[in-house]
Amino acid sequence: MKPSRRYRPRLIPSLVVAALLPLFLYLGFWQLQRAEEKRLMQAEYDTRANGPAVQVERRVQRPDELQFYRVVAQGHYETDYQILIDNRVQQGRVGYHVISPLKLQDSELRLLVNRGWIAVGTDRSQLPEFETPGNLQQITGVATVPAEKYFTLAKPDSLDRGWQRVWQNMDMARYAAAVPFPVQPVVVLLDPTDTAGGFTRDWSRLDVGISVHQGYAFQWFMLAAALATIYLFLSLRRSGDARREEEQS
Numbered sequence: 001m002k003p004s005r006r007y008r009p010r011l012i013p014s015l016v017v018a019a020l021l022p023l024f025l026y027l028g029f030w031q032l033q034r035a036e037e038k039r040l041m042q043a044e045y046d047t048r049a050n051g052p053a054v055q056v057e058r059r060v061q062r063p064d065e066l067q068f069y070r071v072v073a074q075g076h077y078e079t080d081y082q083i084l085i086d087n088r089v090q091q092g093r094v095g096y097h098v099i100s101p102l103k104l105q106d107s108e109l110r111l112l113v114n115r116g117w118i119a120v121g122t123d124r125s126q127l128p129e130f131e132t133p134g135n136l137q138q139i140t141g142v143a144t145v146p147a148e149k150y151f152t153l154a155k156p157d158s159l160d161r162g163w164q165r166v167w168q169n170m171d172m173a174r175y176a177a178a179v180p181f182p183v184q185p186v187v188v189l190l191d192p193t194d195t196a197g198g199f200t201r202d203w204s205r206l207d208v209g210i211s212v213h214q215g216y217a218f219q220w221f222m223l224a225a226a227l228a229t230i231y232l233f234l235s236l237r238r239s240g241d242a243r244r245e246e247e248q249s
Contacts, residue, residue, distance in 0.1 A: 009235040017231045021224055028220035035213035042205060044068055049142045056143075056184065058107035063185045066143040071188060073111050074138045075102040077197060081179050083167050084127065088117055090200055095119040098199060099170065099187065100132060101179075102139060112175070112187045113139055116199030127165060130199070137196040141188040142203075146170040 048068040056066070056073040077100045084096035095117050101110040121128045146169070163178075176183045192201040 007235055009231075013231055013234060017227060021227055024220050024224035024227065028217045028224065031213045031217035031220065035210045035217070038210050038213070045142070053140065054143075056104065056111055058104055058109055060109065060182050061184060063145045066184065066186045067145045069143055070140065071143045072138065072140050073102060073104060073188070074136065075104040075107075075111065076134065076136060077101070077113075077132045078103055078110070079132050081163065082132070082165070083170075083175070084118075084165055085170055086166050086168055090117045090119075090202065093119055096128070096166070097170075098130060100197075101181075101183070102137065103181075105136070109182050109184065110179070111139075111184045113141065113196075114187050114189050115197055116190060116201040118199050131197070133197040139188060139190060139196045140194050141190040143186040143188050145186055146172050 045068045049070050051070070053072045054066065054069045056071050079100075081101050083099045085099060086096055088095055088097045097117055098115045100113050100115055102113050103110055118128050118130055170187060172183075172185060172187075176185075189203050190196065190198045190201055192198075192203075
C-alpha cells in the first residue's frame with residue numbers, strides 16, 4: 001500500500017513562491033499586452049495608410065492629425081540641419097537613416113522626411129556622402145511619430161556648440177528645440193516608389209515583434225508553472241515523514 005501524502009508547506013519555499021509566482025504571471029500578461037498593443041497599432045496603421053492621402057498643412061498640426069496617414073507635401077529639401085540616425089540595419093549591414101527637413105512651399109514650416117537607409121562605409125570616422133536634390137520636390141509617405149522613450153547608452157551631446165550630424169535616435173523634442181524654424185511633429189517615411197531623393201526604403205511593419213512578445217509570455221508562464229509544480233511536489237510529503245517532523249518539533 002502506497003504511503004499517503006500530506007500537504008505540509010514550509011515557510012521559506014512559501015515566501016519564495018509568494019514573491020516569484022505573481023511576478024512571473026505579471027511579466028507573462030505584460031508581454032501579451034505588448035503584443036496586443038502592436039497588433040492594434042498595426043491595424044490602425046493599415047487603415048490610415050491605405051486610405052486617401054492627406055495634404056500636410058502650412059501650420060503646425062497635432063501629431064494625431066497626421067500619424068499613420070499617407071501624406072503628400074511639396075517643398076525643397078535643405079541640407080542644413082540634416083541628421084543621420086545611427087545603427088540602422090539593412091539585410092545584416094549597418095548604416096544610417098537619412099532625415100532631411102523639407103521646407104514646405106510658401107511656408108517657413110519644415111517637415112522631416114526619412115529618405116531611407118545608406119551604408120555606414122568602411123570608416124566610421126568619415127560620414128558617407130549622399131546627394132540631396134535642390135529642386136522642388138513632391139513627397140509621398142506615411143507620417144510617423146517617433147517614440148519618446150528609447151534606449152540610449154549616454155546622454156546626447158548638447159547642440160549649443162554646433163550641429164551634430166549623427167544622432168542615436170530621432171528625438172523630436174530635441175530637434176525642434178535646436179532648429180530656428182517650426183517643425184511638424186512627425187517624420188514621414190518616404191514611399192519606396194517615390195523618386196524624391198530617396199535611398200533604400202524597406203520599412204518594417206509595426207507588428208513585426210508580436211511573435212517575440214508571445215514567445216516571452218510563454219516562457220514566463222512556463223516558469224510560473226514549473227515553480228508551482230516544484231513547490232507542490234516539495235510540500236506534499238509522506239505521512240510518516242510529516243509525523244516525524246511533528247514529533248521532533
